[in-house]
Amino acid sequence: MVRIFMRKYKNKYRIESTRLKGYNYGNAGLYFIAICTKNREHYFGEIIDDKMQISNIDILSDVFWHEIKKHLKNI
Numbered sequence: 001m002v003r004i005f006m007r008k009y010k011n012k013y014r015i016e017s018t019r020l021k022g023y024n025y026g027n028a029g030l031y032f033i034a035i036c037t038k039n040r041e042h043y044f045g046e047i048i049d050d051k052m053q054i055s056n057i058d059i060l061s062d063v064f065w066h067e068i069k070k071h072l073k074n075i
Contacts, residue, residue, distance in 0.1 A: 028074060042055075043055065043057045043058075044057060044058040044061065045058050
């Protein structure tokens with residue numbers, strides 16, 4: 001059985017953070033980002049014959065992803 005311990009914050013219950021205690025998340029670092037789409041729709045493409053077939057949405061999202069560093073410092 002898995003138990004989730006909840007404590008009160010401002011008189012309301014909340015689930016404890018899964019963040020590593022003592023780690024400064026403001027520091028530069030590498031992060032893995034996973035995206036789960038609504039209803040698990042395959043917006044970014046599909047795997048056909050063991051190869052990823054990217055969609056037009058994926059191409060556009062890749063362009064926008066690489067544009068971020070032009071607009072935000074330390075990205």
